[in-house]
Amino acid sequence: MPDATPDNPKPKHIVRSTNKRMRSNVLFNSICFGATLLALIILVVLLVSILTQGVGSLSFRFIGALNSSDPHKAGIWTSLVGTLVICLICALSAIPLGVGTAILIEEFKPRNRYLLWLHAIIDTNIRNLAGVPSIVYGILGVTAFATMFGLFGSMNSGNFAVGQTWYDQYQGEDKQLYYVPADGPPNDEETGKPADPSMTLYVPSASGDRIGKVATDLEWVTAEDIEPRVNAIEEELAAFIKVFRAGITDARESRRGPVRVDQASAESIVDKAIQAGTWKNPDTSVLRGKLLELVLGLDGKAGGDLIKARKIAINIAVDSEYAARMPNVITKGAAPVRVDTKSWYHLALPFGRGVLAGGLTLMLVILPIVIVASQEALRAVPGSFRQGALALGSTKWQSVSKTALPAAIPGICTGTILALSRAIGEAAPILVLGGTGFITSPPRNLMDSFSALPMTIFQWTKEPEVEYKTIAAAGIIVLLIVLLSFNAIAIYIRQRASKHQ
Amino acid sequence: MSDANTDIQLPLSKKRSQTAQKIRERIIMASLIFCAGVTVTITLGIVFILLTQTLEFFNPEGHMDGQGNVSVVSPIDFFFGLEWNPLLGGEKHFGVWPLIFGTMKVAIVAMIFALPVGLISAIWLSEYAKPKVRNIIKPIIEVLAGVPTVVFGFFAVTFITPYLLRWEWWRVKIPDPENAGQYLKDDAGNFLTEPAGLFGLFDVEVYNAMGAGLAVGIMCLPIVISLSEDALRAVPRALREGSYGLGASKFETSVRVVVPAALSGISAAFLLAVARAVGETMIVALAAGASPTKLIGQGSLLDNLTSAAALDESVLPMTGYIVKIFTGDAAHGTVEYYSSYAVAATLFIITLTLVIFGNIIQQRFREKYD
């Protein structure tokens, strides 16, 4: 900008206008800087507000616990693992499809006019797909993967199932479960053989394998024999249960309040209950000790803890009595239930609303992003690379696979990882697909139901109670940590690649 | 590509390996074409599902609603109807405009925030910022782009609406509607209080278009910034240098030369951002509420317009309705169930139009300077 110097004074109006222009330049600079600063401030406020709300609830217990109706006990374990598993499925399907499409579009431009036209359509189509709202992909995912247009019957009709092992399951009178290998899924014609002393029954092994040791020392009885015995136990224990429950209820401060017990009152509750029951073993001291411990532990407890402890106490008493009265007793002619165990690769058509359908639905969302990123990475590789390879006599594919593709890999990786971090945070398609709210186990096979972290955060944020907002914030922190580590990997790859070049 | 070798005698094994090579390349080509075919199938799949289900919604025989009454909806009722009332009110109405209005209100708030702030930030980053500073700020903005939308929804519900819009940190006494100058008290004689509301004046609802819109705007901000910055940076240096050479200031160069030259790229960025805002689901499902905008039946024309434009009230955008149906109590096969597909189809058409135009404009501007 020309400056006015004392030697060469400018006309006044020019000075004024120059000053004004300078001022407006400075002003504009500040406005522009202010706008950028605003964007940064928003990010800071966002992070600070989430951190202050959530950091207090963040703990290993929170990460390792299941979702719960009590916000103080709720955790994210199943949804966190669910998210990672669907993300893995999403990556395994989106990367080959996306990179393959990008190679076709970028490296194999056809010469034929009609093919060229088709080529342009595919290219445009991908760009437009990237702008389709994710909820629409959710609707597509439900129909295409979960129900498969109804072509294979209803969900759970289990056509073309693989990775399933079937057993006939028999239940002994002491509630012990026995298994016999079976040849296939249940059907209407045969429901498995009724229990018979001639058959070999197996008990599950400690590691959870259903076919463990052969069951020995079984006492076979008939249905007629067993009925009065079962009825007798039920009747004699019913009195115990009734008195025990009444004792606990009386010890509560109010209708829904906590239990208040001391040593004496706990003993009185337990003793009264034990006296009401009829026990096979005249020495009930072991049982009494266990129950007493549980009742004393109830002091100050309300809600779920109370019900749980009460249930445990009753279970201990009932189980020990069944085990004592009918060890290894099994009824002749008891009908089995056909049950299965599933390998991790268990698969059937249609896919249902399991992790596989979830991962593939997310694949739909990120596929266009992966393609566009890969296209850009391939385009950035200088043409001389390919021409050099072609000149050395390599085929078109060799030139692509040995020169262009390796050079583009850092770019493809970065783009893909960023796309995957989008998949991790996506909740709308999962919501449409119908993820579950509460689940006790992370997905164990491809068809297993799942819960995803963004879904859980959504569910908690919707609750009116403040406690849920806090754990939602804690969930967000975990989600952001996962995302940031993904981003860090992408940045690392990008920087390493730029150093190499 | 074996033509080059014609006059060289190759050993037999080499020839065979060449046929193997050819077959392999064929297989590879086929799988590449399969990959590309998947993307086309996805589009066809979306169109097929939305189309068939929407046509089913318009089935002249009608569908049962949740109460067992049969409702018939014609495309004219749907596409031109001004009332959306599947559950409340006397007659059922399935006019999509109240939902489109809901979406528009959220998107307009978002764009009023994101477009100027985004564009101006982009100008600063591309024209003013030193490369060092830009290299720090750009990745930070990319972090904002990577934040999942459910997080912005959470932010809207726990921060924007309660603190920025409702001013819950400032509670005021509630005036008695019957006795002027008096305030409501509870039975114990304590004054009842309520949040002051925006600027202490506007009574903003807990779920409202503005809070959701601002969160959507924050979500769109990185898209606007990075796409506009790309457009600005694509403007050749020569244009800037020419402008400086004529004595223009940086401000004048930016506003009169660079921005107009990059206008097509910037408008593409805007269109793509609007498409993102229109299709956003999780933020509106958390923060926007569930009341369809009332376009008619509010009294005078002015009352209707004010009601339609109100930003402090709960709104039901298209995506919000789809979530509501897919997670709600509506039974499969009812008219409410099918209506969600018709709404999804409308949403798809709107976003696709925006995206197609955005991409066409972007393509044009790329060609201009490439």
Place this chain on the structure above:
Amino acid sequence: MFTTLKKTAFVAGAALAIATGTTSAQAELAGEIKIDGSSTVYPITQFVAETFHDLNEKVNISVGFSGTGGGMKKFASGETDISCASRPIKAKEANALKEAGIEFIEVPVAYDGLSIVVNKNNTWAESMTVDQLQKMFLASNKGKVKTWKDVDPSWPAIEIKMYIPGTDSGTFDYFKEVVVGKSEDAIRDDVSESEDDNVLVTGITGDRGAIGFFGAAYYFANKDSLRAVPIINKAGKAVGPNPKSIESGDYNPFSRPLFIYVKKSSLERPEVKAFVDFYLADAGDFSEEVGYVALPAMVYDRAKANVKSKKTGTQYTDASGEKVEGPVTEVYK
């Protein structure tokens, strides 16, 4: 890889410290229980599932909240073992199940009471009838009924402000069923609708002429800031919502039973049988802990008997296929 992803390593806490006492001689239950359905019943079922899972670690349970209708759809396609419902099954849904060859057992688990609430400074509405509620809330009276005086001439001419829960909530459905019933009418649309019960509470607290309704559990939690209007029941008595009146059935017609529907073939599996028994043995306590009201013991006994004898079908349809109406205490006699 999925099998290695076990949570056992992480879980700690007092609750499990108690549970370690349960190692008895018998084999643990194993298997999978899939549950979906009403979001109203979800809190109870989730609570039961959590407790059950703590005692039976190897049983994997998933509970969804796709709504009563969505849950029934999944139930009919064989995806779930148990479907939660905030209303008795509809004939159409029962037919769909029949076509799919799915037999089910109906189990009532709790009461959900609906409270009609007004501002604390509303001194005039000492009790209300369903007729008066109809006058207020029906769409055909929109424009005609504006003030409390329009409903009852002895009440003041203060404008009525209506607050209702979200139209896809079970609570709204239930209110609508009672107030609109089978008539062609509907709930008027000039009302404030919100999914967040807190918004309703705030709205009603701040407006002397306000009226609204929500689940009884939420009223019990906000007793200090609101007043529930006693409703004239079928016997002509004005009864307010409280656990006693809801349990006895005196608080009618605004109390409704909640159900779970169990697939008969799933009930053959020991883990599902154990779960349902577990649920029913303490259904009253479970529901009270999450804010609902226990059903009378007689209804639970009847339900237990139905589960034991595997009596399929709904009690809301009699032998001749006619729809049975009335309180759950009558239906489950």
